Every structure is written in structure tokens, then in C-alpha cells.
Amino acid sequence: MTRSFSDLPVEAPLHTWIIAQRRAQNRGTLSRPKIVLLGSLPGWETxxxxxxxxxxxxxxxxxxxxxxxxxxxxxxxxxxxxxxxxxxxxxxxxxxxxxxxxxxxxxxxxxxxxxxxxxxxxx
Structure with missing residues (x-):
């Protein structure tokens, strides 16, 4: 059985936060500093x-x-x-x-x- 991040209790809040950040970026409401910082993370796709x-x-x-x-x-x-x-x-x-x-x-x-x-x- 394959588990996703949202299935794991510790990672669930982080997963929710990441989804919220991606949605904010897509809406154009993510602050420029957050865009820059998140963009430097491996796997953060823009x-x-x-x-x-x-x-x-x-x-x-x-x-x-x-x-x-x-x-x-x-x-x-x-x-x-x-x-x-x-x-x-x-x-x-x-x-x-x-x-x-x-x-x-x-x-x-x-x-x-x-x-x-x-x-x-x-x-």
C-alpha cells in the first residue's frame, strides 16, 4: 500500500500548508519574499x-x-x-x-x- 504525505499524521499539517502556499502563489497573493524563499527549496516548482x-x-x-x-x-x-x-x-x-x-x-x-x-x- 502506497501512502501519501496527507496520510501521515506528522506530515499532514505541512502538506496542508504547502498546498495553501501553492494556491496563494497561483492566485498572486503570495508575498515576494515567500516566493523567493519557497523557490529556493528543492522540489518547489514554479x-x-x-x-x-x-x-x-x-x-x-x-x-x-x-x-x-x-x-x-x-x-x-x-x-x-x-x-x-x-x-x-x-x-x-x-x-x-x-x-x-x-x-x-x-x-x-x-x-x-x-x-x-x-x-x-x-x-
Whole structure:
């Protein structure tokens, strides 16, 4: 007979905790420090697609920060001067929408707030 971790009394709470952490990560509610720490554990598998999306998002955040430093204003998606500004403006608009819908990952909200505290509208 094969036993799973959840069948063992000592491992059951750990198994439950791990499942909760994976669900939180999939929902985007797992804190960045936990993501990093859990990611360093052998056998902790992360979605390569989510990793790719997070890396793309961080790249866009860096471009956003550089844009503000260079122009001293937020990028616009409607009245833009360059395609780069338009791209960043659309990205920022999507972040506004996700924030309003409460679907923006908490770590992303924190990153945006620390990059430029006045980035969002008052919704």
C-alpha cells in the first residue's frame, strides 16, 4: 500500500500548508519574499509561464521608472508623443484597471507604489 504525505499524521499539517502556499502563489497573493524563499527549496516548482510574465512585468516597470526619470511625467496612452510612451501608457492603464478590479498582484502594487507613489488614480 502506497501512502501519501496527507496520510501521515506528522506530515499532514505541512502538506496542508504547502498546498495553501501553492494556491496563494497561483492566485498572486503570495508575498515576494515567500516566493523567493519557497523557490529556493528543492522540489518547489514554479510555473515557467508565470516566471516569464513576472520578468516581462519587471522589465516594463523598469522602463516606466526610466521614462519618468527622463521626462518627469507619467506616460500617456491617449495623447502620446512616441510609441514607447504609448506602450508604457497602455501598460500603466492596465495596471490602473487591475488595481481598481483588485486583481493586481500585491507585490506588483507594492513595486509600483515604491517606484512612483502617485502612479494611480484615486479609486
Amino acid at each position: 510555473s515557467s509561464r508565470q516566471f516569464e510574465l513576472d520578468e516581462q512585468w519587471l522589465t516594463r516597470l523598469s522602463q516606466f521608472k526610466d521614462y519618468i526619470a527622463a521626462t518627469n511625467h507619467l506616460p500617456s496612452y491617449k495623447n502620446y508623443e512616441t510609441e514607447h510612451e504609448h506602450t508604457l501608457g497602455v501598460w500603466l492603464h492596465v495596471q490602473h484597471q487591475k488595481r481598481a478590479e483588485k486583481t493586481l498582484h500585491p507585490w506588483r502594487l507594492e513595486a509600483l507604489n515604491s517606484t512612483h507613489p502617485g502612479w494611480h488614480s484615486r479609486t
